[in-house]
Amino acid sequence: MMAKKLAIQGGKPVRETYLPYGRQFIDDDDVKKVVQVLKSDFLTTGPEIYKFEQKVSDYVGANYCVAFANGTAALHAACAAAGVKKNDEVITTPMTFVASANCAIYLDAMPVFADIDPNTYNVSPASIQSMITEKTKAIIPVDFTGQPAAYDDILSIAKARGIPVIEDAAHALGARYKGRDVGSLSDMTMFSFHPVKHVTTGEGGVITTNRKDYYEKLINFRNHGMTRESSVFKETSHGPWYYEMQSLGFNYRMTDLQAALGHSQLDKLDLFIAKRKKYADMYTKAFLDVDEVITPKLKTGCDSSWHLYILRLKLERLSGSRKEVFEALQKENIGVNVHYIPVYWHPYYRQLGYEKGLCPMAEEVYEEIITLPLFPAMTKTDVKDVIKAVKKVISYYTR
Incomplete structure (x- = not known):
């Protein structure tokens, strides 16, 4: 199937400038x-x-x-x-x-x-x-x-x-x-x-x-x-x-x-973590009503410091692949990423004798995840832009 192009929806990208998935904060x-x-x-x-x-x-x-x-x-x-x-x-x-x-x-x-x-x-x-x-x-x-x-x-x-x-x-x-x-x-x-x-x-x-x-x-x-x-x-x-x-x-x-x-x-670590938690919470609340994605789950007793925010796609509900969703978000100037390719999939490890299929759950999850931008230098507007772009793209690809 040919990749769909969001251009047919008309209008401009959600953002005019590119938002990376992560970036340092230096003052x-x-x-x-x-x-x-x-x-x-x-x-x-x-x-x-x-x-x-x-x-x-x-x-x-x-x-x-x-x-x-x-x-x-x-x-x-x-x-x-x-x-x-x-x-x-x-x-x-x-x-x-x-x-x-x-x-x-x-x-x-x-x-x-x-x-x-x-x-x-x-x-x-x-x-x-x-x-x-x-x-x-x-x-x-x-x-x-x-x-x-x-x-x-x-x-x-x-x-x-x-x-x-x-x-x-x-x-x-x-x-x-x-x-x-x-x-x-x-x-x-x-x-x-x-x-x-x-x-x-x-x-x-x-x-x-x-x-x-x-x-x-x-x-x-x-x-x-x-x-x-x-x-x-x-x-x-x-x-x-x-x-x-x-x-x-x-x-x-x-x-x-x-x-x-x-x-x-x-000296700024607690402030940085507080912002990460705040933005992660904004993401989770915004995506609770999006049936095509799975938001991160925290175990009881675990207090995450939220280095990454991982969104998992329910691909069976989407007409597009993970790659198509990824590329569509990039066209919206949202710097998404994927963490991580299973280590033993890399050519070096394949040469050592490791084969695909060793960890079925890790491989399944890898095929369905996308990392959204999350860093303390972001603003609330940046977070809202990411939410808007994700909803736009997911809506477009929903079956």
């Missing part, structure tokens, strides 16, 4: 903080790193926080700290960005994909349980869209086997699970500070943890495996300049420029 205070660092003695590995780490750990209620150049580096470090090695298995979800699985491959381990809950789109604890083997050395649940995964069940499953849980909370800074802050629940938790996330450092990420042994391993891993701590030297010091490389680490350090920006951004 004069953020700029001032970065400029101060530019004029200081340190551009990298200076005092701003510690200040930023301390502020994050205080916010989420964790004992330790280690900053990295990006969230992917942080996940790599967390897997290494957890002891993941060659031929080990790491269970994660396919409904995520590729980094959640790639971090295992970096250590010559293999990702194992568990299917998702059809309501929340988070990884299913039952599916995790079915995937555990003697080779399982870590579980990486993802707090998809900002809603925490089912941690009572996941942590119970992991604890029974002595398996570390590395929480990928790239979407979930500021979220809460049954009264507890995300960042203090799991053995290690990763937050990302990419520009579309809740706060940004440009690129950047952190791992929070309550375990000192993980903290020390993370610190070494991000800095070439080197230490200047004389108390842990393996050989006799040559003098005050002495340091040792004790393991193979990486240059995964965050800069003071990034940390200063992040520190300033954290």
Whole structure:
């Protein structure tokens, strides 16, 4: 069937200018903080790193926080700290960005994909349980869209086997699970500070943890495996300049420029989350009477930080495909997106032997979802434009 063209409806697009699905919010205070660092003695590995780490750990209620150049580096470090090695298995979800699985491959381990809950789109604890083997050395649940995964069940499953849980909370800074802050629940938790996330450092990420042994391993891993701590030297010091490389680490350090920006951004985090929640609520209320779509569902006890707003299409009620709806919304200048292509569908993973059909629910959901714009720099008018465009397009394609 030839794709329908909304042009036949007549009139102009809903918006004159393009609205992206996500965008950073930078103000004069953020700029001032970065400029101060530019004029200081340190551009990298200076005092701003510690200040930023301390502020994050205080916010989420964790004992330790280690900053990295990006969230992917942080996940790599967390897997290494957890002891993941060659031929080990790491269970994660396919409904995520590729980094959640790639971090295992970096250590010559293999990702194992568990299917998702059809309501929340988070990884299913039952599916995790079915995937555990003697080779399982870590579980990486993802707090998809900002809603925490089912941690009572996941942590119970992991604890029974002595398996570390590395929480990928790239979407979930500021979220809460049954009264507890995300960042203090799991053995290690990763937050990302990419520009579309809740706060940004440009690129950047952190791992929070309550375990000192993980903290020390993370610190070494991000800095070439080197230490200047004389108390842990393996050989006799040559003098005050002495340091040792004790393991193979990486240059995964965050800069003071990034940390200063992040520190300033954290001052606005609660405001940013409040706006996201407000706009998400506007979407949900507006689409309750649209029978052709399914709005996000939150589990009892989960307080989402709303990184993404996912609309699921009831394609059986529509004459157009997901692609046609997507392209029609773009023509209305609404910057929709899709999160995510199942990880093992990518050519690289296909070359490793992964095949379609591993996680039927994740694949079904992927075929039907669209991500709507949601970010704190939006206005109410922007949100209303998105609602108007979605209703216009859905109405056009309704059978």
